[in-house]
Amino acid sequence: MRIPILQLDRILLVSIQVDLTDNDAMQFQSDLVERVAAIEALGVAIDITALDVVDSYMARVINDTANMVRLLGAEVVICGIQPFVALTLIEMGRGLLGADCAFNLGQALEMLKGRIAKRGDTRFVGDEDV
Amino acid sequence: MSEPLDPECLPIRSTLDVVTARHAARELCERLGFGKADQTRLATAVSELARNVIQYAGEGRCLIEDGSDDRQRCIRVRIEDQGPGIRDLQQALTDGYSTSGGLGAGLPGTRRLVDEFQIESAPGSTRVTIALIKRR
Ligand SMILES: Nc1ncnc2c1ncn2[C@@H]1O[C@H](COP(=O)(O)OP(=O)(O)OP(=O)(O)O)[C@@H](O)[C@H]1O
Numbered sequence: 001m002r003i004p005i006l007q008l009d010r011i012l013l014v015s016i017q018v019d020l021t022d023n024d025a026m027q028f029q030s031d032l033v034e035r036v037a038a039i040e041a042l043g044v045a046i047d048i049t050a051l052d053v054v055d056s057y058m059a060r061v062i063n064d065t066a067n068m069v070r071l072l073g074a075e076v077v078i079c080g081i082q083p084f085v086a087l088t089l090i091e092m093g094r095g096l097l098g099a100d101c102a103f104n105l106g107q108a109l110e111m112l113k114g115r116i117a118k119r120g121d122t123r124f125v126g127d128e129d130v
Numbered sequence: 131m132s133e134p135l136d137p138e139c140l141p142i143r144s145t146l147d148v149v150t151a152r153h154a155a156r157e158l159c160e161r162l163g164f165g166k167a168d169q170t171r172l173a174t175a176v177s178e179l180a181r182n183v184i185q186y187a188g189e190g191r192c193l194i195e196d197g198s199d200d201r202q203r204c205i206r207v208r209i210e211d212q213g214p215g216i217r218d219l220q221q222a223l224t225d226g227y228s229t230s231g232g233l234g235a236g237l238p239g240t241r242r243l244v245d246e247f248q249i250e251s252a253p254g255s256t257r258v259t260i261a262l263i264k265r266r
């Protein structure tokens with residue numbers, strides 16, 4: 001099971017649509033990190049709307065992935081976390097999920113664009129003079 | 131009132147079985163009339179415990195049963211293995227304690243998610259029983 005990674009200019013969009021096994025999750029992590037490096041992505045949005053369970057393992061995979069992406073030099077936003085998943089994660093332990101979050105992909109994209117612009121990196125809008 | 135259902139016994143041998151077990155737990159939870167929050171709590175708890183089985187014992191099994199009576203709705207899950215056991219239970223139940231470089235959130239987190247939590251462990255046997263309970 002491989003998760004498709006969509007590219008929009010230099011932003012990558014990933015929507016996790018199935019309940020991942022641990023192996024799928026690791027595959028997803030390495031696929032994404034590779035793509036980020038390959039295209040020197042400026043931002044990554046990870047949509048987890050379809051995940052109805054995020055246990056401590058999955059939380060770690062998401063956090064690690066986000067940190068790896070940041071280390072490479074890209075911004076990252078997680079979006080679409082289900083209300084009951086959020087509830088469960090907080091009940092299990094504060095701070096299990098440490099990445100920045102947004103309600104949906106649209107918002108995540110706005111956040112990414114804002115941050116990329118703030119970094120002074122305007123490549124994705126194709127404007128060299130700003 | 132419907133008759134309690136027979137317990138369901140699922141093997142836990144691979145990470146795919148972890149997914150199957152948490153689905154089964156969620157399904158029965160829903161069938162017994164628990165809400166979405168409880169379904170998610172139980173599925174997450176089962177996921178944590180089943181993963182521990184794979185990680186520390188290699189394999190084990192998961193029993194899911196309807197423990198309801200006229201006074202309360204109850205779903206009970208027992209997850210057991212014949213692995214090395216847990217030497218210090220108190221330590222294992224402490225947030226952040228992990229022998230595998232994990233977050234150490236599995237057992238203490240699971241305990242907070244459920245209404246009943248029991249753990250017995252000795253070399254050669256670990257058994258965790260959890261339950262969600264709702265008064266009728
Ligand atoms: N079934 C088991 N058999 C043997 N040891 C276990 C078992 N379950 C848990 N343990 C021990 O208890 C410790 C704590 O377990 P817990 O699930 O809380 O954290 P973890 O698995 O280390 O990390 P996380 O679950 O956050 O990824 C484990 O590191 C392990 O040493």
Ligand SMILES: [Mg+2]
Nearest residue numbers: 178182236237
């Ligand atoms: Mg664990």
